[in-house]
Amino acid sequence: MDISLLMVHPSEPIRKVKRLKRTRREATSYMKTHPITNTVASLVKALTPRNRDILSRRFGLKKGKKETLESIGKSYGITRERVRQIEESTLAQLVKTSQGTTDLEKYAGMAKDIIARSGGIIKEKDLFREFGGSSEENVVNASLAFVLRLNKELVRVQENDRLHSFWALNKEHAGSFVETVNSVTHLLSKQKKILSQNDFHNFVKASDLPGVGNQTINDKHIQLCLNISKELDKNIFDEVGLVSWPEIKPSGVKDKAYLVLKREDSPKHFSEISKLINTAGFSGKKANVQTVHNELIKDNRFVLVGRGIYALSEWGYKPGTVKDVLVDILKKSSKPLSRTAILAKVMNNRIVKENTILLNLQDSRTFVKNNDGTYTLREA
Incomplete structure (x- = not known):
């Protein structure tokens, strides 16, 4: 439990929930009477047909699916770089002409509220889900992304090899969050073992790492790291570690066998290990008993300690007769x-x-x- 909840009046969390529900009802009501797709259509109406088409296709404003610079360039017989230049210059033009637009400010305000409630940072798909009810590609989410690109405060960080795309309240929040993710990842890599969700949160908080926006790192920041980082993840048992670790992303039967046997914490017959794999909830096809046995024989992490019974070498067992x-x-x-x-x-x-x-x-x-x-x- 967040200890801060113990320092407020017992009814305060209830009031917060009620305020949140009221805010969502108001936002839903506004979106029904002022569809964001209509707002965007009005914004781009004054653009030249080509510029309007390029922006619409780049953001997926008509079909919900973005198009690449290359595909748009081919259709117009221009280079990718030229498409990018048109996109940037047209957006800059719209930033100037759209200032003070009531609907635009209203939708940006809704997004800010969602991001603030999330801790100043939010994964893009989570923002879409909170705003429009779906994280999938659609015209509403495309329209929101477009509207927020015209906002001077909110910052979008593009997806890369290490992070999923996310939004921040400002540049300071975005920069500090990236540093926090890197620090948490480094900390866990030195720990070299998986942790339960609760232990993971306590472990990170005990490290005194800086959080988002000059705050002390808290549970929201830690959960954001887990949601947005591509290098951190949970396994099927809700344990946290690096994606590169077999306990988090088991690559085959031998890794699955290691994970279930480690959780059992006692030697098991290979047929029992096979059953444990199949009932654990791993994705993919069922484990074959003989395949499991063959993998256990070949892997040094396992030691035969009885007739068909295997233990983990890390428990102190040594191979041999x-x-x-x-x-x-x-x-x-x-x-x-x-x-x-x-x-x-x-x-x-x-x-x-x-x-x-x-x-x-x-x-x-x-x-x-x-x-x-x-x-x-x-x-x-």
Whole structure:
């Protein structure tokens, strides 16, 4: 829970929700009587036919889907660069002529309210969903993006390899958010392990990283990082990590097996691991039992500890036969070990019957049974 909620009157959160609902009702009512598509049509009406067509196609104002500079250039027999120049100059012209337009200011104000409620930053698709009820490409969302491009305050950051496109209240918010995302990503990469959502939030807040707009980083900022960054994500168990980690984006059966076995925190038979994969909710086809077994055999992250039973090597299990385990135990021991002590140590590393261990101890070429009943390794 956000501790700030404990510092206000109990009815304050309820009043905030009521104000939010009232604001949304007013916005919905305004959009019905003043459709944003009509507002945009009026704005571009005075443009030359070619410039109007280029802007409409670049922003998807007619069909909801944007066209590339190249496709528009080909239709007019001009270069991509020339299309870009026309787009920029026409937008600059509209910025000047549209100032003071009531509908324009009203819609920009609605968007500002949505962005402010989100923490000063919002993923573009989330803005579209809040504004028009859908995050998909359509003429309403295209019209909103166009209207906001004419606003001098709001800033849109274009999608790139690391971030989804997003909107900010101003340049300062946009710049500080990018820095925050980079810092959070770097912090998690040094942590080198996945975290639950709650632990992730606490971990980042404890680091004292700067937040958005000179604020101390808070839960909203952290959630925005997770929503907008392409390098951070959650797995199907709602755990957070880097997209490059197999625990977050498992690339095949072996990664899925690792993830489910790690969550179980105990050795499992390969058939049980297969069931766990298929019931976990991973996308893609069902895991085949034999395929799972084959992948476990080949991957060093897994150790065979019994008949078809596998554990994770990171739990301290080492590969090898029961005899190999016995040799390792006696090598590490500073004194001869009793049968009881040996059995206990082996059973901690392997899921086998006592008789199997005792049969291996009878190998006189490797093990020596002393007069007092203890065992040591035979010297080479």
